[in-house]
Amino acid sequence: MSIARVFLLMLFVVVGFTACYYDKEELLYGAPAPCTDTTGTISYAAKVVPLLQSSCYGCHSGGSPSGGQAMGTHSADRAMALNGKLLGVISHANGFSPMPKGGSKLSNCNIAVVRKWIEAGAPNN
Ligand code: HEC
Structure with missing residues (x-):
């Protein structure tokens, strides 16, 4: 796997987690x-x-x-x-x-x- 591919993969993983993180209701409505x-x-x-x-x-x-x-x-x-x-x-x-x-x-x-x-x-x- 090229460095560029690894980097892209990591980017998707990070973006994926962040998206889930912000979907959490506690964050929208307060804990x-x-x-x-x-x-x-x-x-x-x-x-x-x-x-x-x-x-x-x-x-x-x-x-x-x-x-x-x-x-x-x-x-x-x-x-x-x-x-x-x-x-x-x-x-x-x-x-x-x-x-x-x-x-x-x-x-x-x-x-x-x-x-x-x-x-x-x-x-x-
Ligand atoms: C995002 C805004 C919002 C939040 C958060 C919210 N309400 Fe309401 N509430 C409304 C609106 C708009 C109405 C009037 C429309 C309706 O009855 O659906 C209402 C109506 C009510 C009514 C009258 C309903 C009825 O059947 O007579 C009560 C009682 C009430 N809310 C209590 C609460 C309680 C307790 C909470 C927290 C657990 C809460 N509300 C959270 C917006 C909100």
Whole structure:
């Protein structure tokens, strides 16, 4: 194999890897919050916020949140939790618009974290 061919081959390999790398959703949507355990009390600040931040706040906070659905403060997140929409959209339940829109569904572990926080009454803890 000539040097030129080897070089071309390496170039394809590198370009191939880079393309895959940038296709990774974590890079497009921000790394999902690490989901370690759903045992014990779920802290809103430590567990729920980082998760919603990486998957939802980008579209649902600020002056004109998507779909008029505000998130990003405890009272807004709590309201969405208690009216059933939060769990409905993230678990892709019938009758709800699946969220995050255009992104992949949250992991079962992350959904369990949110569900547990909601079941505890969506406290500001
Ligand atoms: C890329 C932007 C984007 C992201 C990310 C996103 N949403 Fe949405 N969301 C929208 C838009 C646009 C609508 C209004 C259209 C619709 O309902 O599909 C909407 C609608 C909603 C609704 C109302 C849907 C209904 O069935 O009543 C809720 C609740 C919601 N989003 C919650 C969330 C949650 C929770 C997350 C994170 C897990 C999230 N969204 C992530 C754009 C987004």
